[in-house]
Amino acid sequence: MLPFARVTMIGLGLIGSSIARGIRAEMPSVEVTGYDAEPQVRERAVEIGLCDDIADSAGAAVIDADLVILCVPVGAMGAAAAEFADDLPADAIVSDVGSCKESVAAALAAALPNATIVPAHPVAGTERSGPDAGFATLFHGRWCILTPADDTPELAVERVAEFWRRLGADVERMEPAHHDRVLAVTSHLPHLIAYTIVGTASDLEEVTESEVIKYSAGGFRDFTRIAASDPTMWRDVFLSNREAVLDMLQRFSEDLSALQRAIRWGKGDELFELFSRTRAIRRSIVEQGQDDAREDFGRTHD
Numbered sequence: 001m002l003p004f005a006r007v008t009m010i011g012l013g014l015i016g017s018s019i020a021r022g023i024r025a026e027m028p029s030v031e032v033t034g035y036d037a038e039p040q041v042r043e044r045a046v047e048i049g050l051c052d053d054i055a056d057s058a059g060a061a062v063i064d065a066d067l068v069i070l071c072v073p074v075g076a077m078g079a080a081a082a083e084f085a086d087d088l089p090a091d092a093i094v095s096d097v098g099s100c101k102e103s104v105a106a107a108l109a110a111a112l113p114n115a116t117i118v119p120a121h122p123v124a125g126t127e128r129s130g131p132d133a134g135f136a137t138l139f140h141g142r143w144c145i146l147t148p149a150d151d152t153p154e155l156a157v158e159r160v161a162e163f164w165r166r167l168g169a170d171v172e173r174m175e176p177a178h179h180d181r182v183l184a185v186t187s188h189l190p191h192l193i194a195y196t197i198v199g200t201a202s203d204l205e206e207v208t209e210s211e212v213i214k215y216s217a218g219g220f221r222d223f224t225r226i227a228a229s230d231p232t233m234w235r236d237v238f239l240s241n242r243e244a245v246l247d248m249l250q251r252f253s254e255d256l257s258a259l260q261r262a263i264r265w266g267k268g269d270e271l272f273e274l275f276s277r278t279r280a281i282r283r284s285i286v287e288q289g290q291d292d293a294r295e296d297f298g299r300t301h302d
């Protein structure tokens with residue numbers, strides 16, 4: 001049996017539109033309603049037939065939903081939830097897809113004090129945004145991490161887990177604070193490094209912009225993909241997960257200084273040992289199949 005019959009997405013960008021397309025593909029009998037604060041996004045969603053219905057207010061969008069998923073930047077979650085608080089059916093479950101969980105859980109609990117909330121984070125995405133960027137297979141073979149509070153009814157958590165499994169994801173549960181520390185190092189820090197390296201390269205006086213573009217066929221090009229990620233989304237991630245990111249950044253800076261010393265003093269063994277260790281990590285990720293979808297995406301959409 002399907003876990004939900006009527007699903008509403010608030011926010012119809014990359015993730016909201018991928019969920020809508022995934023539902024069409026995997027659960028075609030589910031009725032999908034969408035709402036986005038931007039009128040142009042709503043118009044585009046109608047043009048491309050993204051949902052069964054596009055509402056013109058958040059309240060109208062949730063009125064008969066049994067699952068409402070907030071797919072807006074993490075800094076906008078509280079305000080977006082407050083907009084539909086008065087119209088939310090008592091038995092509806094509210095979820096989200098935010099990249100940080102502690103701050104979002106607090107914002108949703110404050111805006112919807114009586115709602116059943118099952119926060120989620122599909123660990124899948126691209127550098128693109130907007131309703132045209134989504135695709136139905138985005139979540140296939142990817143993790144979706146649920147971070148419910150201890151007193152959330154088990155049945156609600158299981159229904160949300162089943163929803164994500166049907167979209168193709170593997171579901172895990174975590175404490176929100178633990179989630180935020182893990183993602184700080186596996187996702188947030190890499191984005192910060194990509195933003196830095198691309199910014200630094202373009203600022204260097206001896207590297208003209210045309211040279212940056214001309215010679216960006218190798219490693220630098222991979223960084224430019226990540227550094228093209230949505231500025232609003234990532235501003236919000238760093239402000240929301242500040243403590244964990246600053247902790248990881250401190251550790252990263254120390255390791256970078258150690259590498260700097262090894263290069264300065266010609267310690268080839270130290271460099272070789274680290275690079276061998278990191279090569280083994282990459283190989284084990286590929287063996288686990290965790291990188292396939294992204295590589296496919298890069299090949300077909302680059």
Ligand SMILES: NC(=O)c1ccc[n+]([C@@H]2O[C@H](COP(=O)([O-])OP(=O)(O)OC[C@H]3O[C@@H](n4cnc5c(N)ncnc54)[C@H](O)[C@@H]3O)[C@@H](O)[C@H]2O)c1
Nearest residue numbers: 011013014015037071072073074080098099125126129130
């Ligand atoms: N992009 C990724 O790789 C990725 C992956 C996993 C999770 N996430 C999370 O998913 C969420 C959405 O990211 P995205 O990549 O889909 O962004 P996006 O920019 O493609 O889409 C966000 C949409 O939310 C709308 N919006 C903003 N404030 C709103 C409000 N108050 N009410 C209604 N709509 C509003 C915007 O108009 C926009 O269309 C974020 O919380 C992000 O952290 C992103």
Ligand SMILES: O=C(O)C(=O)C[C@]1(C(=O)O)C=C[C@@H](O)C=C1
Nearest residue numbers: 099122123124125126127186187
């Ligand atoms: O592949 C990408 O472009 C991504 O950045 C996706 C990515 C990640 O860092 O892995 C980005 C943010 C999310 O919260 C989840 C996934």
